[in-house]
Amino acid sequence: xxxxxxxxxxxxxxxxxxxxxxxxxxxxxxxxxxxxxxxxxxxxxxxxxxxxxxxxxxxxxxxxxxxxxxxxxxxxxxxxxxxxxxxxxxxxxxxxxxxxxxxxxxxxxxxxxxxxxxxxxxxxxxxxxxxxxxxxxxxxxxxxxxxxxxxxxxxxxxxxxxxxxxxxxxxxxxxxxxxxxxxxxxxxxxxxxxxxxx
Ligand SMILES: Nc1nc2c(ncn2[C@@H]2O[C@H](COP(=O)(O)OP(=O)(O)OP(=O)(O)O)[C@@H](O)[C@H]2O)c(=O)[nH]1
Ligand SMILES: [Mg+2]
Ligand SMILES: [Zn+2]
Numbered sequence: 001x002x003x004x005x006x007x008x009x010x011x012x013x014x015x016x017x018x019x020x021x022x023x024x025x026x027x028x029x030x031x032x033x034x035x036x037x038x039x040x041x042x043x044x045x046x047x048x049x050x051x052x053x054x055x056x057x058x059x060x061x062x063x064x065x066x067x068x069x070x071x072x073x074x075x076x077x078x079x080x081x082x083x084x085x086x087x088x089x090x091x092x093x094x095x096x097x098x099x100x101x102x103x104x105x106x107x108x109x110x111x112x113x114x115x116x117x118x119x120x121x122x123x124x125x126x127x128x129x130x131x132x133x134x135x136x137x138x139x140x141x142x143x144x145x146x147x148x149x150x151x152x153x154x155x156x157x158x159x160x161x162x163x164x165x166x167x168x169x170x171x172x173x174x175x176x177x178x179x180x181x182x183x184x185x186x187x188x189x190x191x192x193x194x195x196x197x198x
Contacts, residue, residue: 010139020074062114064119
């Protein structure tokens with residue numbers, strides 16, 4: 001999730017975090033807390049219960065939007081529910097692996113009745129950080145970027161520096177630790193990619 005959002009941030013695209021299949025886990029909404037705290041609009045949906053549709057429709061209206069996320073999370077199903085004329089293929093989630101089977105095979109853009117377009121994409125197990133530099137990574141986590149202004153060192157990387165406002169915020173239980181972990185992982189990954197390119 002953090003990788004998808006970081007790529008969106010680095011590309012200047014506003015991200016919305018959607019939690020689908022809420023029917024399967026009624027209390028899962030708390031897993032969106034970290035994203036709400038970061039300032040992202042979040043949405044809980046269920047295709048089975050037809051939950052969250054109006055809010056989703058409102059978000060998509062009059063723009064070009066792209067649905068991204070792992071295979072089997074229900075991207076095509078949500079779009080079919082919003083726009084039944086699309087009749088997109090939807091798939092089964094493998095019982096054994098618990099993952100989707102890449103039912104959607106290519107990214108396709110479709111017009112929607114309210115005006116605007118949606119792009120359904122194949123679920124990716126993972127998304128590369130192409131075009132994301134180490135400098136972009138810090139900016140791709142808005143709440144870390146905001147806190148970072150208060151670090152003792154202007155070039156603080158929030159790894160183990162003294163006077164780091166980001167680490168202190170995690171210690172106070174304010175910033176979600178998972179978000180700092182993701183930031184560090186992406187920073188490490190983009191730094192070693194930049195190094196190997198020379
Ligand atoms: N219980 C439940 N099942 C859902 C929901 N939304 C989708 N599904 C089921 O999840 C499975 C996968 O849905 P898809 O819409 O094909 O998922 P996708 O994200 O488009 O998958 P890819 O095209 O492989 O990326 C299907 O069997 C859907 O019926 C939901 O809200 N609740
Ligand atoms: Mg699909
Ligand atoms: Zn810091």
